[in-house]
Amino acid sequence: MSTRKQPEVSVKVTNSKQAENDSQRLGEHAAPTSDTAPAGRLFVLIAVCCTAVTAPLAFTGIAIGLPAISREIGGNPIQLNWAINAFILTFGSTLMTAGVLADGYGRKRIFLSGLATFGLLSIGLAFASNIIWFDVLRALQGLAAAAAFSGGLATLAQEFDGVARLRAFSIVGANFGIGLAFGPVASGWMIVTFGWPAIFVALLVLAAAGCLLGTKFVRESRDPAASGLDWKGAVSFTLALTALTAGVLQAPESGWDDPIVGMLLVSSALIFIAFGAIERTVAQPMLDLTLFRFPRFIGAQFLAVAPAYAFVPLLVLLPIRFIGLEGMDGIATGQIMMALSAPLLVLPIVAGLLTRWFAPATICGAGLAISAAGLFWLGDFPIGSDPIGLIGPLLTTGAGISLPWGLMDGLAVSVVPKDRAGMATGIFSTSRVASEGVGLALVSALLSALTGTDLRAIADDRAGAIAQQLVAGHLPGAVALAPSLQRAALLHGYSEGFSTLLRLLSGITVLTAIIVFLLLGRSHETVEDIEEEGSAIITASVLPDKEGSC
16 A cells, blocks of 8 residues: 555656746745734735725726816816826726836835825815826826735735635725715715815825835735836836727727727727737736636636626716706715615625635625626616605615626736735736726726717707717706707606616626626536635746746
């Protein structure tokens, strides 16, 4: 018996040593487990959670504050829109670059510098007296937010492992969701009570708290194999994503056939092609394109973009519908929207706990399916429906998206070794944030097109312009374009378009649920299985290139 076991043991030892040598040769060996005390890790988590709240609050809060801001510092509609778009543009376009910088130059350094800059810019925005300077500061704030967010998530990945890491990221995801979903309600209250600068005071307080905790408890770490930033890749990717986002954001205002919009979209496609060529030739690419050979990594990216059509559009379109078209006040609107947002307070954390018994693929796939059911159900409620009846579908949609929301950040890190956590969080966050900005513009444009189609029979060539006014919540403007038409007829056309949109989004979400379930892994796999495969993926994808160059 002993002679039979000896070869088996020797093979395991040999394979273990070979794997260790391969990892060291590639510079991809896992970072040692954190030696931070449990209490210290808790404060690191709190610091990152402060950052997770600030980024979405900086987006949703300003959307509510624009009317008050315009009354005080002026600005035309395009300038005011760019107070939001400038932040989305710079934040989404630089997340991946910030993640790579965090891996190479120090995660704590990037995290704290980004958070401190974010706080200082919040002070400047609170005292801004000119809309042009306001927009410029908002663009710079997006850059700072990208550094803080990517650096914070990469830092957190060094402090936790396995299931504990997934639960920590579920808490961060819950805080990001709180900022995104409850930002409008909190901002509305602050504006009414203290004025619009109070939004930036709140952002300053959160940034200061994160900086204080991060300075004391976050330990410095970096990828030992990093050899500097892939500047060609970083510049080309940022330019490509900036052109894409700018084109899609500008299209609803100028039209999809506008020459500038067309130039931006074509330029984006060409620069993305150039980016792919650059990443295949550099020794240390900003984005390891070989990762896209592996289903689990692709599944994580599908998970990142899902909220862009399964949840985020409702946060913007429903308040516009309730206030602008149905005549509800802000308080009543906030109360109804709580049904959509409330699940994000609890269920992301519950999702982290459910990983004890269910695989992440099962939880995420089921959550997206539930969200799709809620979207389809919501399509049965036209304009003028009893608000109480909306609670059911809104709760269903919010509960469904909350389950994958609590796991998606942790899964993004789990599919690669922790030394590449900055790259992983950068790619994932870029996919999520960029898709939310682009997706919102596309969904709004689709709603306008569907509404225009429904109105064409009664409004002829005015249907498109009327639809744009309705989608923006400007009912008086829509009526002024067609004074001979009754309001009820216009609202009916919008309502039909809105219902069709929700059913389309529901179908896309169902398809995403199936893809995510199939790509993320098998139903019996644990988080540790995912992390082990993530390390194996990197080794398998890089070793042939290394051996071929020898």
